[in-house]
Amino acid sequence: MADLRYPIGKFVMPDGVTEKLRQDWISEIAQAPAKLRAAVNGLSDKQLDTPYRPEGWTVRQVVHHLPDSHMNAYVRFKLALTEEDPTIKTYAEEKWAELPEAKTGPVEISLSLLECLHKRWEVMLRGLSGSDYLRTFRHPELGVVRLEKSLAIYAWHGRHHTAHITSLRQRMGWA
16 A cells, blocks of 8 residues: 555655756745645535544644645745855644644635745745755754755645645545
8 A cells, every 4th residue: 555644755856956847846836725725625624624644634734734834934945045054943843733723723724825825935936046046044953955955845745735635535535
């Protein structure tokens, strides 16, 4: 059986990042909110409160996780673009997913937040030069991270979590 944690596979950073590849990743980030919205369209509260895998988050928690995570990424980009090799702060995503709004809040709140955040993030990303993507931030656990790698990770991240939902829908027969 496939690993339900990684329906599109684990993240792999490609060798030889090109401008075309960066533009593709930016397009994925731009399209992620609409794809997430489509993935949850028509789901009932009971379906939203279904874990996407045993011991996993519910669909609702996944939806709320994406803007939490991507807001942090957006801020990391801004820090790296305005400071020299800043050390960023991590956050306890598993604890954030247990907070009341993540467990019970309407998904529309996070869908709207993700749409606005990604519109602003896309404007920033499309305005950067190739050398801007070589700027770095320092992650307390991962070390030095280039913005081009962070861009790749978050393009993958949106697809990854949307696939959690779409693969659950398929397994459950939810049209």
